[in-house]
Amino acid sequence: MARIASESLIERLVEWGVDTVFGLPGDGINGIMEGLRRHRDRVRFVLVHHEEAAAFMATGYAKATGRIGVCLATSGPGGIHLLNGLYDAKLDHVPVLAITGMQETSVLGTGYQQEVHLDRLFADVAEYNMMITNPAQLPSLVDQAVRTAYARRGVSHLTLPNDIQVAEADADPYKHVAPVRLPQTAPVYLQSSGIPRQEDVEWAAEVLNRAERPAMLVGQGALHARQEVLAVAEALGAPVVKTLPGKAVIPDDSPYTTGGIGLLGTRPSEELMEEADVLFMVGTNFPYSKFLPEPGKVRVVQFEAEPTRAGARIATDVPVVCDAKEGLAALLPLLSRRDDTAHLAKYQRMTAEWRADMDALENPERDPIAPQYPVSILDELAADDAIMTCDSGTVATWAARHWTVRGGREFYLSGTLASMANGLPYAIAMQHAFPGRQVIAYVGDGGFSMLMAEFLTAVQQRLPIKVIVNNNNSLGQILWEQMVLGYPEHGVRYAEPEADFSAWARSCGGFGAKVTKADDVGLTIGQALAHDGPALVDVDVNPNEPPLPAKVSYEQAKNFAQAFLKGQPHRAAIATTLFKDRIQRMGD
Template identity: 45%
Template sequence: MATTAADVLVDRLIAWGVDTVFSLPGDGINGIFESLRRRQDKVRYVQVRHEEAAAFAACGYAKFAGRLGVCLATSGPGGIHLLNGLYDAKMDKQAVLAVTGHTFHDLIGTNYQQDVDLVKLFQDVAVYNERVAGPAHVVNALDAAVKAALAYRGVAHLCIPKDVQEMPADASRSAANVPGHSGDLVADTGLTPGAKTLQAAADVINAGKRVAILIGRGAIGCAAEVEQLADAVAGPVVKALLGKAALPDDSPYTSGGLGLLGTAPSQDAMKECDTLVLLGTSFPYLEFLPKPGQAKCVQLDIDPTRIGLRHPVDVGLSGYVRPILTALLPLIEKKADRSFLETAQDRMAKWNELMDERGRRTDFPMKPQVVGYTVNQFLPADAIISVDCGTVTTWAARHLKVRGTMMFSASGLLATMGNALPYAVGAAAAFPGRPVVAVCGDGGFTMTMTELATVAKYNLPVKVVIVKNNTLGQIKWEQIVFEGNPEYGCDLHPIDFAKFAEAVGVPGYTVEKAEDAERIIGEAFRQPGPALLQCVVDANEPPMPGHATTAQALQFAKSLARGERDRWDILKTVFKNAVREVI
C-alpha cells in the first residue's frame, strides 16, 4: 500500500504497465528508490553507469519494444546527463518518460546544492514538463505525462523535489482535486482517411509510370502490405535507415538504403521515378530525393505536420501505415509494364555482388566491409541490432542483412555517437534472452563503454562488435570530401577493448586479419552470454556514397593536394575500389 508520494508514483507507473526503469541512484531520488526496492517484484530496476546511458536505454527500449521507456535521474547533474539520450528520443519520436529529483521544495531558488531548474532546462526536449507539487499532485501529473509521451511520441518529464517524495501519501488535497478522476488510458489516434482522399492518392499512384516507394520506421510491421504495393505498382522499395527492418533485405522488391550510406540502385530509383510514395518516413536529406517538379508524391505519416515536410506532396494521408495501405491497396491498379522494377532488381543484383566482393577482400589492414560481411553470417534470425553513428553506420547499413524477425535501429535525426551499447541494454531488457548485437565504432564505443559493466552485471546476451580504426572516421572523411581540407583532430589514442572487456568480466576477442575473421567472429558469437569483438580495420577505407558527385570528387582532390598525410594510401584504396567496381 502506498505510504509516500514516491509510492504513489511507482504504483501508478506499474498501473500503466511499466516493468523496467533505467537509472543510477542519487540522493535526490532516494525516496523513489526506496519505493522501487519494495516493489522490485513488479518493476525491474536496471542500473547503468551514466545517466546518459539511462536515457539511451529507455529510448532503445521504446524503439524495439514499442512501449513507454522510463529513465530516472537524480537532481542537478544527474538530470543534466539525461539530455542527449532524451533528445535522441525526441528527434526519433519515441515515447520516453524521464523522472528527475530536485532539492528540497522550500530551498529551490536559493543556490542550494544541486539546485538546477530541470523543468526550465527540459522545456525544449519535452512534450510534457512539470514539477510535482505534492503527493496529491502525483497521479494527475504522471497520467498527463504518460499520455503526452504516448500520444505525441515524445519525451515527458516529471521533476519531484526530494522531500516531496517522502511526504505521506495522504497529505492535504485541494477540494477541486477529486480523487480518481484521472484515467490511465490513451486513445488510439490512428485514423484512416476518407474514401475521397484514398481515391485521390490511388489516382496519383495509378497515373505514374515509374513509381518508387520510400519507407521508414513507420512502416515496420507492414512488410506484407508494402510488398503488395510494390508488386502492384512494379516499383522498387527504397529504405531510410530507421526503416531497414521494415522490409527484409532479401526481398525482391527492395533496392536497399538511401543517402550517403545507401546504395546506387536506390539513388538511381530516386533520380528516375515520376511518382514517389512516402510511407512512415521523414527522411531528412533532401538532396537524395527527387527534385521538386520531377515526381508526383503521395505521403502517409502518423504526424500530419510532417506531410510535405521534405518533398512537395500531391496527396497526404495521416494515420498508421498498415490500415491506410489495407484500405488503399484495393484501389491500386496492377501495372503491366514491369521494366522500372526489373531494372532496379538487375542493378541491385550487381550491387549485392559488389558488396559481397568487398566483404570477401583479403587486404591488410583488414577492410571494414569484411567485418559486416562476416558478422552477417552469424546473426541469428531473431537478432536485435543496434548501430552507432559514424562510418560504422555505413558498413552496417550496407553489409548487415535484415531477415526473419530481426530488429534494427540507430540514432536517426540526432545522429549521436555512443547510442549503440545502451540501446542494446534497453533491447535486452525489453526482450530477455533474445540475442542482441551492438555494432560500434571505436569513437562511439568509448563514449559509453562503461555500460559494458552493465551488460556483465546482468549477464545480458549482447555481442558487442567494435570496428576499430583509431580515428573519428566519419568526421575525417567529411573534412576531406565535403570541406576539401586535410583531416585534423580525428586521431584516437588506441585502446585494447578486448582487455577492457576481460577487466569487466566479458570475454574479449580481437581480429586483425581477414583470413582470421570467420573463425574468430564465429567464436565470439558462439560464446554463451555477452562477448566483445574488436575488429582492427583500415582507417583509409572511405565510406563513399553509392554515387559520388562531381563536387565531392573535387573537394576530395583538393584535400589531397593540400597535404592530406595519408593521401597515397587513400588514393591507392580509392583506385582499387574504382577498378573493382568497373570490373
C-alpha cells in the same frame, strides 16, 4: 510504514504497463528509489553507470517494443546527463518518460547545491514537462505525462522535489478549495486507430494508379507494416527505397527493394529518385531533402502519422494523415494492379549489380582488414531473428550496405539525432526486452569508448549481448567529411597506443578477443556469438577505407582532390585503398 508519494508514482507507472526503469541513483531521488524498492517485485530497476546511457536505454526499449521507455536521474548533473538520449527519443518520435529529482521546495530559488531547474532545461526536449509540487497531483500528472508521450510520440518529463517524494501519498498540505479529483478509470495503452479518411485514400489511389515510374520511400513509421508495404509494392510494380531507420521494414533480399537512400544509400535508389514520376512516402519524414526528387518534377503521396510532418520535406500533392499499416490496408483494394513490370525489372537488375559490387568489397585478403569484411561475417553467422544496434559513424555505412535484414531481423540506430554511443545502451535495453533473442551492438571505437562502462553493466546483469567494435582508431566519419569539404584531415586520429577494448571486456568478466588479421575474423566472431554471456570482439580495420556515397558528385570529387593537394597526411594509404576498391569492384 506510511505509503509515500513515490509509491503513488511507481504504482501508476505499473498500471500503464511499465515494468523496467533505467537509471542511476543519487541523493536527489532517494525517495523515488525507496518507492522502487517497495515495489521491486513489480518494476525492475536497471542500474547503469552513466545517466546518458539510461536515456539511450529507455529510447532503445521504446523503439524495440513500442511501449514507453522510462529513465531516472538525480537532480542537477544527473538530469543534465539524460539530455542527449532524450533528444534521440524526441527526434526519432518514440515515447519516453524521464523522471528526475529536485531540491526541497523550501530551498528552491536560493542557489542551493545542484539547484538546476530541470523543468526549464527540458523545455525544448519534452512534449510534457512538469514539476510536482503537491503529492495530490500524483497519479493524475503521471497519466498526463504518459498519455502525452504516447500521443505525441516524444518525451515527457516529471521532476519531483525531495520533500514531495517522501511525503505521505495522500497528503494535500495546502487544503485546496477545489480538491484534486483522482482518475476514476485505469489507464489503457494509448494507440490511436490511425485510420485515414476515405476521400484521402481515394485521392491517393488515383494519383498512384496513374504513375508510370512509381517509387516508394518507407521509413521507421512503417516497421510494423511489412506485409502491407510488400503488397502495395507488388500491386504498383514499384521499387522500394528504405531510410536507414526503416531498414527492417522489408527484407534486404526482397525483389522490391533498391536499398537505402542518402550518403549511406545505393546507386539504384539515387537513380530511382531522379527518374520517378510519382513518389509514395510511407512512415518517413526523411530529413535530407537534397536526396529526394527535385520539386515540381514528381507527384508526391505521403502517409504520415503526424499532421505537422506531412509535406515538411517536399511539396506533397496528397498528404494523408494515418498509421502506415492502417492506411496501406485501406489503399490496397483501390489500386489497379500493374501488368507492365519493365520499370521494376530495370531496378532489380541495377540492384543486383550494386550488391555484387558491395560483395566484392568484402574481401578477406586485404591487409589491413577491410571494414566491410567483419560485418559480412557477422551477417553470415548471426541468427535470422537477431537484433542489431548500430552507432553513428562509418559503422553505419558498413551496416547499411553489408548487414542483411532477412527473416525476423531488426536494426536500430540513432536516426535523426545521429548521436554516437547509442549502440551499447540500445543493446542492453533490447536484451532486457527480448531475453531470448540474439542482440548485437555493432559500434565504432569512438562511440564505444564514450559509454564503455556499460559493458560492465551487461556483465553484472548477465545479459548475453554481443559487441563488435569496428576499430579504426579514429573518428572515421569526420575524417572523410573534412576531406569532402576540401580540407586535409585534422584532429580525428587517436595517438598511440591504440585501444584494446577486448582487455576491458575480459577485466569486466566477459568474453573479449582482439583481432588484427582477417584470417581470425570468422572464428572469433563465431566464438563470441556462441558464448553464453556478454562478449566483445575488437577488430582492427583499415582506417583509410572511405565510406563513399553511392554516386560521387563533381563537387565532392573536386574537394577531395583539393584536400590531397593541400597536404592530406595519409594520402598515399588512402589512394592505395581507393585503387584496391576500384579493382575489386571491377571483378579483380
